[in-house]
Amino acid sequence: MRLKNVLIVVKDIEKSRKFYHDLFGIDLVLDNDGNMIFTEGLVLQDEKIWKSFLGRDILPQNNACELYFEEQDIEVFVEKLERLYPSIEYVNRLMTHSWGQRVIRFYDLDGNLIEVGTPM
Template identity: 55%
Template structure:
């Protein structure tokens, strides 16, 4: 068995596409009817479609999962966040561990928790 992708539910698919493109460099691979597959196998699905599928309301920002990215140019990424056209919500400050690894936790526009760390 092989994991093929990870799907997150979003309120506004266009806003989310721009967020993941401008900050993380993810491009659209396939788009159809409220679903978008981005590079790195991240899938975005509009909330109304997912709610119809599971017959329940979506609970945004539930802290039940996290997307993890690694970035070699961490300082450059932090600058990109500062200049992003929308306010980025952070889950805490930049943390630097004793062995040199740095991480930052933040939220996407719908409250999905994202961690960005140095390799």
């Protein structure tokens, strides 16, 4: 057995598709009416579909998990993030951990936590 995808819930699937493509360069593989599968194993699902499966409310910014990306030239990424999404909500701006890795954490358009770090 192997992990196939990671699914996150979004309110506006088209805005989220653009967000993930603009910032991370991931491309759409399959658009299946409220479910979008992308390269790198990311799946976006429309919030209405997810709520109907669970029968529960969605809790944005629950801080229970994060999507982690690595970027060699993190300063260029930060500039792109600030230019394309100036009102993005940060958890922490670019910082350096004690072990030398540089990271930035922020929420996507729907409160899903994202971390971008330099390769370890």
